[in-house]
Amino acid sequence: MRIGELAERAGTSTRTLRYYESRGLLPSRRSPNGHRTYDEDDLRLLRQIRTLQDFGFALEETRPFVECLRAGHPAGDSCPASLAVYRRKLAELDALIDRLADVREQVGRQLAEAERAAAGTAGADRPGVDTLGAAAVPRCEMTG
Template structure:
């Protein structure tokens, strides 16, 4: 298939495919007439890259998965290098979750403190709540 068809089937643009080619992630095979030619295996590579990017992996982090597929493994995550990237990404996500949990707790404490202060400042106690607005 040609580049336009591959881009359409992969849900991306020809510009993106050329960029992946320049980065060595997508093989650059040319027909006699100079047109780029791609096969189903290239579509599989692109789907792997897109899935990983949807999960938050950077383009370079997808390289071990692409290399694993190119090595003939049916899944791009069956190789040791791919597993190492998964482990690093999980550790990174765990760290981010920890940071977000800390921030959430701080914001919750600030909110509780602000609500108490607002109630204390309100003349006659807290304002009546409107049932229509919550």
Template structure:
């Protein structure tokens, strides 16, 4: 399939695909007239990359997942290198949560000090 079709099927722009190619995450084969050609495996790679980006991973984080799929595994997350990225990302998220909770407590203290009679409302969880 050509770049436009891959972009449409994967829900990305052709510019994004060219960037992924430039970063070495996908590889296009070239036809005699220079057009980029991609296969079903490339669609799987782009889908994996987009999924990871969608939950906060970087393109650099995606490399082990792409390598795992290229090695023939059914899931990009099934290789030890990918598991390490998952674990590192969870640690980062936990650190961010702790930071946000500390910041929230500080803002709550400031609100209480600034407005002793005010009623503090907790936000509803979505």
């Protein structure tokens, strides 16, 4: 198949395919008339790359998976180098989740403090209202 058909079937652009080719992720084969030619294996490579990128993998992190497929393995993640990338990515995601949990906790504390402060000063700028938001009762002095 030609580059336009491959791009359409893979759900990407011809420009992206040329870029992958320049990075050595997609093979560069030419027909006798100079057109790029691709086959179903190339489509499988592209689907592997796109899936990994959808998961947040950098383009270079997809290389071991592509090389595994090119070596004739049934799946791009059936080689030791691919498994190592999975392990690194999981460690990266775990660290990110931990960091996000810390940030969430800090934001929650800030919100609670801000709400307490807002409740404590809600009526301070309105005459006749105490700090709890209730109307102040005028004091009457009895004379007698």
